[in-house]
Amino acid sequence: xxxxxxxxxxxxxxxxxxxxxxxxxxxxxxxxxxxxxxxxxxxxxxxxxxxxxxxxxxxxxxxxxxxxxxxxxxxxxxxxxxxxxxxxxxxxxxxxxxxxxxxxxxxxxxxxxxxxxxxxxxxxxxxxxxxxxxxxxxxxxxxxxxxxxxxxxxxxxxxxxxxxxxxxxxxxxxxxxxxxxxxxxxxxx
Numbered sequence: 001x002x003x004x005x006x007x008x009x010x011x012x013x014x015x016x017x018x019x020x021x022x023x024x025x026x027x028x029x030x031x032x033x034x035x036x037x038x039x040x041x042x043x044x045x046x047x048x049x050x051x052x053x054x055x056x057x058x059x060x061x062x063x064x065x066x067x068x069x070x071x072x073x074x075x076x077x078x079x080x081x082x083x084x085x086x087x088x089x090x091x092x093x094x095x096x097x098x099x100x101x102x103x104x105x106x107x108x109x110x111x112x113x114x115x116x117x118x119x120x121x122x123x124x125x126x127x128x129x130x131x132x133x134x135x136x137x138x139x140x141x142x143x144x145x146x147x148x149x150x151x152x153x154x155x156x157x158x159x160x161x162x163x164x165x166x167x168x169x170x171x172x173x174x175x176x177x178x179x180x181x182x183x184x185x186x187x188x189x
Contacts, residue, residue, distance in 0.1 A: 004068050011059040023052050026069070029143060030076045036138045037080035039127055047083050051076040066152050073143065074153040077135065084131075125175040133168030140165055 010018030030051050035044035054075050062071055126134055139145045139153065147161050
């Protein structure tokens with residue numbers, strides 16, 4: 001396994017194998033972040049490609065003040081937000097029509113049906129959150145970034161991130177509860 005510095009140097013040298021391994025290792029995470037912001041598969045794929053192109057082209061400018069992944073997530077976030085602004089989308093596409101990013105060679109047939117349904121319900125509810133809350137919850141819980149790292153990516157203060165996490169959790173809980181009650185009402189009328 002290469003160290004972060006070896007990866008950086010390899011990308012700067014345009015070592016094809018290191019670049020391929022780097023993209024393969026991070027593509028699902030970058031795609032998931034782009035998808036959560038854009039809520040559209042095609043736009044998320046474009047943003048993912050644009051992110052990696054920018055990361056590779058700008059690697060010599062990486063100053064090492066943050067982790068490489070934090071820097072890459074910042075680029076992915078900014079690329080997605082810019083793409084969202086360009087498309088000027090007024091409606092949010094339902095996640096029912098959007099596939100979740102999967103790890104390569106992952107076999108979903110082995111996962112219990114209930115687990116899959118719960119994950120899909122969580123994803124549908126996450127899409128109903130305002131973009132700032134959805135992004136903050138994604139970075140904190142799904143990408144397991146620290147509050148400081150999220151601040152580096154978003155430019156928010158740590159206290160503002162904590163507020164967004166708190167509000168996002170409360171908002172998500174309300175949406176999840178409404179979703180569950182709606183399903184119960186449908187079943188039992």
